Amino acid sequence: MGGFLFQAFIYLTAAVIAVPIARRLGLGSVLGYLIAGIIIGPVIGLVGTETQDLQHFAEFGVVMMLFVVGLELEPHLLWEMRHRLLGLGGLQVLLTTSAIAGIGILLGYDWxxxxxxxxxxxxxxxxxxLQTLNEKALMKSDGGQASFSVLLFQDIAVIPxxxxxxxxxxPELMGNIAGQGAAIIAGEQGANTGHATFSLVDGLPSWGVALVTFGSIAAVILGGHYLSRPLFRFIAESKLREMFTAAALLLVIGISLLMTMVGLSPALGTFLAGVVLANSEYRHELESSIDxxxxxxxxxxxxxxGAGMNFEVLFGDFGTIISMVLGVIAVKACVLYLLSKIFKLPKPDNLLFTLGLAQAGxxxxxxxxxxxxxxxxxEETGKILLLVxxxxxxxxPALFIFYDSVISRISLLGNERDADEIDEKGTVIIAGLGRFGQVVNRMLxxxxxxxxxxxxRADVVDGLKTFGIKGFYGDATRPDLLHSAGLGDAVMIVIAIDxxxxxxxxxxxxxRDNPxxxxxxxxxDRLHVYQLYKAGADDIVREMFDSSVRAGKYALLKLGQHPFEVEKAANAFVEHDRDTLxxxxxxxxxxxxxxxxxxxxxxxxxxxxxxxxxxxxLKTELHDSAERGWTPPPKKGRTKG
Amino acid sequence: MKKILVLFAHPAQERSQVNVELAKAAKKLSFVTLVDLYAEYPTGFIDVDLEQKRLLKHDVIIFLHPFYWYSTPPILKLWQDMVLEYGFAYGAEGTKLKNKIFFSTLSAGGPQKAYTDKGYNHFTIRQLLAPLEQTALLCGMKYLPPFVLYSALKAYDKNLIAGHVENWSNVLEALKEERLPIGPACKLETLNEAIYKPSKSNSTQSHSTKRKRA
Incomplete structure (x- = not known):
């Protein structure tokens, strides 16, 4: 007990110190955890070999993560992903495996x-x-979705x-190392079989295996669809939060157990369960319980x-290992980049995809x-590969930081696709053709x-072309582009960028260019208005203000106010607000x-x-401004009509 | 049976004591179409086609409004400017309003005696409404004198509103049933007199004859 508490104390302390610092420095939580691990492991040696066992236990986090990912992915979205899942994922595994195997053979290793x-x-x-993509809110981007497809395929591919x-x-190895290090291996074997002590498919004929396997998947899907609702309702009615948490955990663990017993990936099983429950009204409750x-x-x-890094082996052959690491990353990145070209991922998403998935897992x-x-x-190669x-x-995380600070920035500068040649100069320039700029453009x-x-955004420009609206691709904040757009002698520029x-x-x-x-x-918002005013803008429009006022008007109308009264009230409000501004x-x-x-x-x-x-x-200036006009004279005074 | 269109214009209805009551009374009558112009066009953009269609469907057109600065509230002027188009309301082809009856129903703050050449307003209300009268004549409409409530600001305190609303309903009924003698009514100073006239013994009769134009 004391030992367990001490260990927990060390791990938690390392995490609590390292992760917030890493995030503050913009390194992301993953790198923070890894560094924390390196510090308590190889650097100061507070934790030892038990990290191996802990790691297998902690791998269950991946299973839970896929459950949560599944919860956020509705079935029809999964169906839409099928081409990418099989195409991108399948090719990635095939090409990368071939490339690395080829290099290995060339280097003289056994095939x-x-x-x-x-x-x-x-x-x-x-x-x-996935953790990093979620943290950076890139999950929904094209690159994020493609990455997810590949990861999902890989998780499934682990089984075959x-x-x-x-x-x-x-055969030669068998003789050499038989019995050697068997203890460690036995422990590690437990991880991928989920510590299952018996299997449902052992000793069955192949058709039986198939039957049981598909039966289990069907059980997960049908159970998730039909049984989960009454079950969760029953639990929810107990009004005990921890019971819901327990039920959510039970669900994930139960499915994992079932999957391992039939020889399938627990991650795949829980992912499927997540997808099935994505439409359920208990989805958010489940997610927050598991999170x-x-x-x-x-x-x-x-x-x-981090803690499991073997520094002795690393520094024993530092050069070789580092070049192997860089080699693996380079090979994987090349394959991914090739695939991003084949599957036509837009820029800069293709580079997110390339760099994001370039590691081993x-x-x-x-x-x-x-x-x-x-x-x-x-054994020896194994130790080196473990380090790799x-x-x-x-x-x-370093590659993600590279993507963030260099690539996404460069692509914003428009270097990805050459800016369009601007063949017309106008008296009016509209910068930004989103919802805001489009309306302005259509009115003009x-x-x-x-x-x-x-x-x-190249896709926006191309898309609008199909509606007969001509736009030019390019970053409107680039001086040379603005110059060729005719900023020098334009009468007006509408800045509608987001x-x-x-x-x-x-x-x-x-x-500055055209006074x-x-x-x-x-x-x-307000503060932005002040900045824009100071920068020299003439007319400044708060993007949400007018539409919010309109919503307010509908609300007053619904409350039974006379339409013209509503108009006057809105007008007074707008005037007051502008005056305040x-x-x-x-x-x-x-x-x-x-x-x-x-x-x-x-x-x-x-x-x-x-x-x-x-x-x-109460009677105020604002009240007056709404109420002035068409006011009868005081009873005893002279009348006006 | 005549159909009546009442174009109601009051820009501050929560403060209205007279006109809103008149509008409510008119709205109850099946043969009357009541249009609250400020409710339909709070931002002031009038649907000309819709308004012209409405005009075509009715035989009597009435403006219902308070008397502001000796005239109508602005939306009624806007309505005229927009709806009474050339080729529809006037011009060689513009005969769509021909022979329809037109008049104003209004409430004036000042007392009746103020609306005389000796009074502080110097003109009668009918005189002040000359632009409307001429507009109607140009459109070939039959113009009737205004149906008026004088001293409207005191009407509430003196409990005169209910009676006025009743008279107004009577005017509308009479117009519908074509009981109102159009020829003689054209010559009156206000339409109120046409309603009071039939009962010669009525005490209001002497009162109303005094108001007759000199």
Whole structure:
């Protein structure tokens, strides 16, 4: 007990210190966990060999993660993914395996060992990649979806690989290392078979195996569909939160157990269950119940990867190992890049896909131990490959940072696809052709004005072409592009881009380049309005303001107010708000937080009080402005009509 | 049976004591179409086609409004500017409104005596409405004098509104049944007199004759 508490204390301390620091530094939580692991493992030696066992336990976090991913993926979305799943995923595994196996054979290794190494290195890290994609909100992007397809295929592919590896056994190795290190291997074997002590399919004929296997999958799908609802309702009615948590855990563990008993991947099983439950009304409850376990187990898993690094072997042959790591990453990246071309992933998503999946993964550990145990790979090579897998995982967050800070930035600068040649100059330029810019453009077109329209999303520009709207691809904040769009002698520029800082930059640039130009700018909020005003914009439009006022008008109408009264009230509100904006703008200071600006705070309070009073029906300036006009004279005075 | 279109315009209805009541009363009658112009066009963009179609479906057109600065609220002027198009309401081909009856029903703040050449308003209401009268004549319509409530600001305190609403309903009924003698009514200062006239013994009769144009 004391030992367990001590261990838990060390792991948790390392995580609690390292992860927030890593996130603050923009490194992401995965790298934080890995570093925490390295520190408590090989660096200061607080934890020892038990990390291996912990790692197998922590791998369950991957299973939970796939359950949660499944919950967020509705069945029809999965169906839409089928081409990518089989095409991208299948080709990735096939090509990477062949390439690595080929290199292994060329380097003089046995073909069987080379093939096995190819297989185990072809698998990427579901844990790291999905965690990072979620954290960076890239999951929904094209690159994120493609990455997910490949990862899912790999997780499924592990099962046939486990069946294949024993067939690759090298007879010479068997004699040499029989019995050697069997204890470790036995422990590791437990991981991929989920510690199952018996199997449902052992000793069955092949048709029986197929029957049981499909039966189990059908049980998961049908059970998820028909049984889960009454079960969860029954549990929910107990009004005990922990019972729901227990039920959610039971579900995941139960499915994992069933899957391992029939020889399928637990990750695949729980993923399927997640997809089946994605339409359920208990989806969010399930997700929030599983999430903390998933997060902690994954964290623990990453720590054990870091802690399990064998520094002796690493520094014993540092050069070779590092070049192998870089070699593996390079080979995998090349294959992925090729596939991104074949499957026409847009830029810069293709590079996210290329760099994101270039590492080896946690299933690599499993396959590796399985290989050494089955005499496919010798002990020494095994130790080196273990380091290669771990180090490539360790480098993944770095590749993501590289993607973030260099590639996505470069692509925003428009270097991916050359900016279109602008063949017309206009008196009006519209920067940004999203929902905002499109409306402006259509109104101008309706009045016979052809604006030069710029957008930095190639798909948007191409898509609009099909509707007969001509736009130019290119980043509107690039001075040379603006120049060729005719900024120098344009009468007006409408800045409709969806980016706070860049729109301010663009206003500044346009004002500097053409002092006479009229600038209409889209603003996010008040503070953005002040910045745009200071930068030199003439008309500043808060993107949500007018539509919100309209929604307010509908609400008042529904409450039974007379339409013209509603119109007057809305008008008074808009006037008051604009007036407030002007007053606050005069006390706003660039670079000073509004909370540290007492003048701004006081002015805001005063304006809010005015609004509050008006809402309470007290007579105020705001009330007056809505109520003036068509007011009868006082009873005793002279009348006007 | 005549069909009646009442174009109601009051830009501050929560403060209205008279006109809203008149509108409500009109709305109850099956042969009357009541259009609240400020409700239909709160932003002031009038649907000309719709308004012209409405005109075609009715025989009597009435403006119902308070008397603002000796005229109608602005939306009624806008309505005229937009709806009474050349070729529809006037011009060689513009005969769509011919022989329809037109008049205003209005509430005035000032007392009746203010609306005389000696009073502080110097003109009668009918005189002040001359633009409407001429507009109607140009469109070939039969123009009737306005149906008026004087001293409208005091009407509520003096409990005069219910009686006025009843008279208004009577006017509408009479128009529908063509009981109102159009020829003589054309010459009156206000339409109210046409309603009071039949009962010669009525005390209001002497009152109303005094109001007759000199």
């Amino acid at each position: 069987r060992s080379s093939l096995a190494a190819g297989l185990l290195l072809a698998i990427s890290s579901t844990a790291i990649v 690989m486990l069946a294949l590896i024993p067939l690759l056994a090298i 903390p376990f998933k997060g902690l187990l994954l964290g623990l898993f990453f720590i054990t990867v 946690e299933f690599g550990f499993v396959l590796l131990s399985f290989c050494t145990q089955n005499y496919v790979i010798d 897998v771990a180090l490539s995982m360790l480098l993944t 077109l309706a009045h016979g004005t052809r604006a030069v329209v710029l957008d930095n 980016d706070r800082e860049r729109s301010v930059e663009l206003v500044r640039h346009a004002r 006479k130009i009229h600038i209409i700018a889209r603003a996010f 002007r007053q606050l703008a005069s006390v706003w200071q660039d670079g000073v937080s509004v909370f540290d600006n007492p003048e701004y705070v006081d002015a805001t309070k005063a304006r809010n009080k005015l609004m509050d009073d008006a809402m309470k029906g």
